[in-house]
Amino acid sequence: MTTAETNAPAIEKASWRPMIALFCAQILMSFNVAALPVSLGGMVDDFGVPPTTVSTAIVMYGIAVAALVMVGAKLGQRVGWVLIFRIVIGLFALAEVLMIFAPTVGWVIGAQALAGASAAIIVPALVALIAENYRGTQQATAIGSLGSARAISGFSAFFIGGALGTLVGWRPVFAILVVLAVVVFILSFSLRSDRGDSSIKIDIVGAVLIGLGIVLLTLGFNNLNAWGILEARPDAPFDILGLSPAIVFIVVGIVLGQAFFLWTRRRTKTGKVPLIALSVLRSSRERSAVYAMFIIVLLEAAINFTIPLYTQIVQGRTPFDTSLAMIPFNLTVFVTATLVVRFYRRYSPRTIGIFSFVLTTAALVWLSFVVTNNWETFPTILGLIVFGVGQGALVTLVFNVLVTASPKELAGDVGSVRGTTQNLASAVGTAFAGALLVTILGLNVGQAVIAHPDLPKSLTSQVDLDSVNFVSNDRLREVLSKTDATPAQVDAAVQINEDSRLNALRLGLLLLAGVSAVAIIPAVRLPRYRPHELPDPSPTASPSPSAPAAD
Incomplete structure (x- = not known):
């Protein structure tokens, strides 16, 4: 037992009731984001737009959160965290009502912009309210529960959204969120927080x-x-x-x-x-945590976009099939994010971070070799499970590093850093995955069309095969039926498209593995100490003699 542990004053345990509201608020935001990919096929059919247009709604949410979260943190400090938390929960509910009744994809994009603007305040509020209501090991557990909430909402969104999307349609999925927002608003009356400080100015x-x-x-x-x-x-x-x-x-x-x-x-x-206190990023440890968070969330977003794209658009399967394909990944993330806190007293953040990025890299390399057009094979499920272990551990770990390294007064700033990083990474990851896969697909199809002896120029002039987007085999046959293509030429074109899609997926996963491998570099700079050895970050606290030197 260290000197810091021996001399640490006993901390009275607080009730977990306030955490229920914060846990549900995190589920509210994460369920919304996870429900968008599983609703991809339904929106494409409803609005008659390509999947990349629907993905703009996912990106719009991320843009709004990332662009406004720092302002949201200052508004929370100025108005008071509990009051503004209740206001934006109401706005989030309004955004979900717009989703339910959206007549066009433009309304969906607008609704997600409003949801993102609301989440820009909810994200730092969660961190600030945890810091206000919990201390010590309870605080670490509360922080870890936010990672668990993200994971369980992803799991439930894909499962519930897939079932409803298949049996009823995609709109009822978002009705669930309206009900959940009402529940969070009611539970928010158990939260306590200091009053706002009207003297705080916002750096315009x-x-x-x-x-x-x-x-x-x-x-x-x-x-x-x-x-x-x-x-x-x-x-x-x-x-x-x-x-x-x-x-x-x-x-x-x-x-x-x-x-x-x-x-x-x-x-x-x-x-x-x-607008934000840069002291929360004062050392290489905190900056490395931000870099690691950005990369792992980017990879998660890319996977969450890619699997629904292939199962619903390419394979033409139902949203429920998509949910089944995502269950191994999301369930693993949930379990890992919940249990990884138990390892904090035995292993340093650096050790856990490096090991986790090695896992995600190995999983993506494995998937790039074993993946087929069927996501339910054992090798594919194994790869998703291994990736989920690394991802679940990292999201909770790097967030905990940031929170424990800063005093309570800067909890809102830590929350804004987390919100900016995660949502920018999510938006970039979704956009990057879409652009990467479509670009590789276009190159593959273009080369295959030129090299194929059964596809004359007269056919390729009628159907611009080298610029085709991700479409199912049935849709491609429908397009080719309107040309003078022979049955043999139709079969050849469909085979080219099918092979090119799979090759694009495999190469895309391999490139993502490269991104994951690069992330081992910032992980090396994560702290060597364990959380219970960390000195009190409060400005008034004296350094603990037992704490390892900063590196």
């Missing part, structure tokens, strides 16, 4: 810089395929000397992000309150 310049930067970054990544990776395509809204606006948006977004940090440092030096 910083808010514009980071908000606009995140919007441009996400729009750029989301439209890489439609607008062109380097050279502007005909569908691009404009071009700069032939250059795609997507890459321009990404570069300008990065520049604005750097400008935000420069402006924040300047504002801090002059004694003014910044």
Whole structure:
């Protein structure tokens, strides 16, 4: 037993009732995000739009959260966390009502923008209210429960959403969230928090810089395929000397992000309150935790978009089939996120982080070799389970590193960092997966069409096969039936499309494995100490002599 453990004062345990409200609020947000991919097929049929258009709703939610979460943290500090928490829960419920009655995909995108704006305040509120209501091991358990809530909502959203989507339709899925929002609002009366501080000022310049930067970054990544990776395509809204606006948006977004940090440092030096206290990222340990969080959430979003894309659009299967395909992954994430807290007293964050990224890398490499057009084979399920173990451990771990390294007063800032990172990563991951897979598919189909002896130029001029999006075999046969293609040529075209889709999936998974492998580098910089050895981060606390030196 360390000196820190011996001298630590006894902390009276608080009731878990307030945590029920926070747990359900996390489920509310995560269920909404997870329900969108499983509703992909239903929305495509309902609105008559391609799947990449529906994915814009997922991206829009992420944009709104990531762009506004830092402002949301300051609003919470100014108004008071409990009061503003109740207000935005009501707005979230309104967004779900819009989802239920949406007449077009534009309404869906708008509803998700409102849900994201609401979540931009809920996300930091969860962290701040946990810090207000819990201490010590209870706080670590509460933080871990948020990771569990994300996982269980993903599991339940795919299962319930798949069943309802198959039997009734995709809209009733979001009616569940209206009911859940009402429950969270009622439970919120068990929360306690300090009153707001009306003297807190919001840094408008910083808010514009980071908000606009995140919007441009996400729009750029989301439209890489439609607008062109380097050279502007005909569908691009404009071009700069032939250059795609997507890459321009990404570069300008990065520049604005750097400008935000420069402006924040300047504002801090002059004694003014910044939009976010950069002290929560003061060391390489905290920055490494943010990098690790970004990468693992990006990978999770890519997987959550890819599997429904293939099961519903490519294979033409039901949403319930999609839920069955996702159960091994989501259930594993839930169990791991719940149990990983038990390992904190035995292993350092660095050890757990490196091991987890090795698992996710190995799982993605494995999947790239064994995956077929059937997601229910044992090798594929095994790969998803291994990836789920690594993902579940990492999301809880890196969040815990950030919270335990900062004083309670900065809990809202930690929450805004978490919200910005996770939602930007989710939006970029979804957009990146879509652009990557469609680009690889286009290249594969284009090369195969040129090389195939049974597909003459007269046929390819009637159907632009080298720019085909992800479609089912039945849909492709329907398109080809309107041409003068012979049955043999139709079979050849369908076989090309089928082979190209599978090759695109395998290569895409292999590239994601490369991203996961790179993440081992920031994981090496995670703390070497275990959470119970961490000194009190409060500004008034003296350093514990037993705590290991920072590295």
